[in-house]
Amino acid sequence: MKIHEYQAKQIMSQFGVPVPKGRVVATPQEARLVAQELGVPVVVKAQIHAGGRGKGGGIKLADTPAQAEDAARQIIGMRLVTHQTGPEGRIVKRVLVEEQVQAQRELYLGIVVDSGSGRVVVMASEAGGVDIEEVAAAAPEKIHKAFVEPFVGFQPYLGRQLAFATSLTGDLLRPAVQLMTGLYRAFAAKDASLAEINPLVVTVDNRLLALDAKMSFDDNALFRHPEITDLRDRDEEDPLEVQAQELGINNYVKLTGNIGCVVNGAGLAMATMDAIKQAGGDPANFLDIGTVNDVTRVVNAFKLLTADASVKAILINIFGGMARVDVIAQGIVDAHKEMRVGVPVVVRLAGTNVAEGERILEDAGLPLIRAIGLGEAAQKAVRAAA
Numbered sequence: 001m002k003i004h005e006y007q008a009k010q011i012m013s014q015f016g017v018p019v020p021k022g023r024v025v026a027t028p029q030e031a032r033l034v035a036q037e038l039g040v041p042v043v044v045k046a047q048i049h050a051g052g053r054g055k056g057g058g059i060k061l062a063d064t065p066a067q068a069e070d071a072a073r074q075i076i077g078m079r080l081v082t083h084q085t086g087p088e089g090r091i092v093k094r095v096l097v098e099e100q101v102q103a104q105r106e107l108y109l110g111i112v113v114d115s116g117s118g119r120v121v122v123m124a125s126e127a128g129g130v131d132i133e134e135v136a137a138a139a140p141e142k143i144h145k146a147f148v149e150p151f152v153g154f155q156p157y158l159g160r161q162l163a164f165a166t167s168l169t170g171d172l173l174r175p176a177v178q179l180m181t182g183l184y185r186a187f188a189a190k191d192a193s194l195a196e197i198n199p200l201v202v203t204v205d206n207r208l209l210a211l212d213a214k215m216s217f218d219d220n221a222l223f224r225h226p227e228i229t230d231l232r233d234r235d236e237e238d239p240l241e242v243q244a245q246e247l248g249i250n251n252y253v254k255l256t257g258n259i260g261c262v263v264n265g266a267g268l269a270m271a272t273m274d275a276i277k278q279a280g281g282d283p284a285n286f287l288d289i290g291t292v293n294d295v296t297r298v299v300n301a302f303k304l305l306t307a308d309a310s311v312k313a314i315l316i317n318i319f320g321g322m323a324r325v326d327v328i329a330q331g332i333v334d335a336h337k338e339m340r341v342g343v344p345v346v347v348r349l350a351g352t353n354v355a356e357g358e359r360i361l362e363d364a365g366l367p368l369i370r371a372i373g374l375g376e377a378a379q380k381a382v383r384a385a386a
Contacts, residue, residue, distance in 0.1 A: 001217045003216075004236075008213035016178060018179065021099045022034070025094065028069045035067075041099075042062050043062070043097075044072050048090040049090070049237075056089075057074075061100060075095050103201035104204050105201065107168075108128040108129075109123070109197045110124075111194070120148040121145050122148065122184065123143055125143045132198065144165040153184070179210075190215070190228060191218045194214065197214075238254045240308055241254055251269075252285060253286040255285050259313050260314040261315050263287065263317045265291070268317065270286070281382035284305070284308060291323045294331075302332075302335035306339060313344045314344070316332065317374060319351050320351025323351065324352050325356070325358075329360040
């Protein structure tokens, strides 16, 4: 789950991370009032779940309250398109009005879970203000990492190592270590999957400030954090992904293709998408219904895919171990009874109770396209979608 910049800054500040003074507003008039209260030049920043806002016209400087009101009027309600939103963009509903900061240096600081080592990694770089992926590709030596032992936590010596590596020495050393420690505490306490400050700036008066902030959270831990769940903005999420969660399908990701996939198991789902690509097609989604033997789960998967106008064919790929093929087959039959599917359906079934599953489909007399192997199923799905 993602949250807005202003929300991430509120959380970070609770753990001692210094952030600029400001407040989020929903109208141009409120933007004027906040600028008057701050009494300094301000920046007006669109609040959407995407980066690249400045290049898309979503960040504007204002020297007076009147300019702040005008900037907010231009931004609020606009369809902001960035490299992260896709061509459809996002409608801006709020802006963050905060003090302008004069920076002498821009750095990067981020925390993620490193799947390779099974530990949290804190990353720092002097190349702040740009996407960290660009830095990793062009100059990976500029990214410095500190791996945190889970039962020990972030220790001051790790902070000092990163501070020295990014030239945060002298009077900045202690504040830098304190800031990194606070960011790690926020990351751990809120079960985050990402905590990022980009840029982390050194101001002209030698202070450290989180000029931008981003946090994402582990969906599986949200039951422990109702205060985080309350920050969710469903308008910023893909409507089909929201619908999937409402239908009890948590492992769904909307993609850009036209072949809908229903698969049991994350690894098999990825293999299915690879097979579709190899056959010259493009998957419309990642959908893992899991190993729950529940007819309703299959029906709900059909509801989700038939609601996606881009889906021109559906590929059901079940390799049943704990998942029973007869339950999946009954779900396919019930889905066709409950709704107009309207697109070709390719079915490949293998595993537990496969004979019973085949009998259920045969008795139903549905116009299904059958396949034995994954490669054959992918090729037939691509042809059907065309």
